[in-house]
Amino acid sequence: MARHLPLFDRRSLLFLLGLLLSAGFFATTLFGYFVSKHAIRDTLIGQDLPLTASNIYSEIQKDLVRPVLVSSTMANDTFVRDWVLQGEHDVAAMARYLGEVRKRYGAFSSFFVSDRTSTYYTGEGVLKKVSPDEPRDTWYYRVRQMQADYEINVDPDLANKDALTIFINYRVFDFGGNYIGTTGIGLTVDAVRRLLSEYQERFQRTIYFVDERGRIVVFGTRLNRDPELRKVEGVGNLVDRILAERHGTYQFVAGGDNHILHVNYLPELKWYLFVEQNEDVALAGIRRTLYVNLAISLAVTLVVMLLTHLVLSRYQRRMEEMAATDKLTGLLNRQASAIVVDKVMAEYRREPRPVSVLLADVDHFKEINDRYGHLAGDAALRGVAETLHNGLRGSDIAVRWGGEEFLLVLRGCDLSEAEWIAEKLRAAVEQAPLGERALRTTISIGVAEYDGSEAPDQWFNRADAALYRAKHAGRNRVVADPPAAPAAG
């Protein structure tokens, strides 16, 4: 059990290390991700989307300034006023004038509606008569009543196949200040559409205009959705709220992604400018960084764990070796031998093959110490250990059992084989010059074969008893237990 404890400790240490490292990496990586995510979202809501919206707004306003000026010039043109006051006779002259204005300023259409005759003139001549009963003409009667000099109105253009057109409707007065009609130009929304496409491409955002009824009226190049905004997933539920609030930042989920929406109302056009950003697309960059960081963290954690495992294993092996080895002789020490003996016992229980022990003790060793000193005694002990070790097979086990005592476990040896080996070892020690001084000594050996049932201590005690008998019989000899039966006769 004691041997398994360090292994268990190593596992828990590795587990703890892995846990700490991965928790640390994970926490810092996720923390960084969420901080960046919040920063990106805050920038989107607080800066990016409003900035895009206000850029588009000011571009559109800029685009509308010139047409308003042109319409104002038309309203104040003496030709227009004189022409009306002179009775609107030369229709061709008015058509020429309107055609000229349209061409010169690149407008989509140009018009004059006379209040006296209710006639709608364009560059082509008379288009029609306006009437208060015609729903398409309500704009005219609204302008007729309004206080301001002009309005910007978005309507289908009757003169141009109902193409959606931005009209500047400018009121015209005679020289006495009496209202005599409305003039102005119409602009195609193509320019606005181009502007939206350009912004859409540049910022990877969805940008479109919505009218006061909640219908998408103008959009950039890629808008694949129902013009009836209330029917669109996510944003559809917000339409009424947005139309009422006119301005704000909203969030909704569509296609599983979170979207941030910024809305501005453009009173000149009576349109709502919608600037939408798919937050998940905006976060794709930092999400990729998150995955890379997590992968790196995992790799670093695994490498650190692997290195720690290798270092600890080596260290533990060395510690175990050191703890198990006798420093003087390099043989197993007595404490460590317990494990080896347990193993031999387990092997025997699995497969009962003969196994024997030799207990060898150096004869009169005290005299060597006394005569030559302890260092020479140590060298002699090393020499004996080496001689014993060299005389054994790889499967045998040599233990330094006590001061000058050695226990040798011989696997696969019955008593007589063990006795034979013991005799061989005894003879080898007797003949070996030991240490630098080439000292000579002898050993006595007690031999015992395992009887298959006794405890190891009992087994070793029998070897010890045999050793005792060997000493008493004069030393430098081998005695087996049980003692050989006396010869008959």
Ligand SMILES: Nc1nc2c(ncn2[C@@H]2O[C@H](COP(=O)(O)OP(=O)(O)OP(=O)(O)O)[C@@H](O)[C@H]2O)c(=O)[nH]1
């Ligand atoms: N130099 C040295 N001496 C040791 C070591 N370990 C034990 N000894 C000595 O070995 C001697 C053993 O003496 P004893 O037990 O009386 O036995 P012995 O002198 O060998 O006599 P017998 O065993 O009866 O033949 C003691 O004097 C111990 O001090 C060691 O590591 N180095």
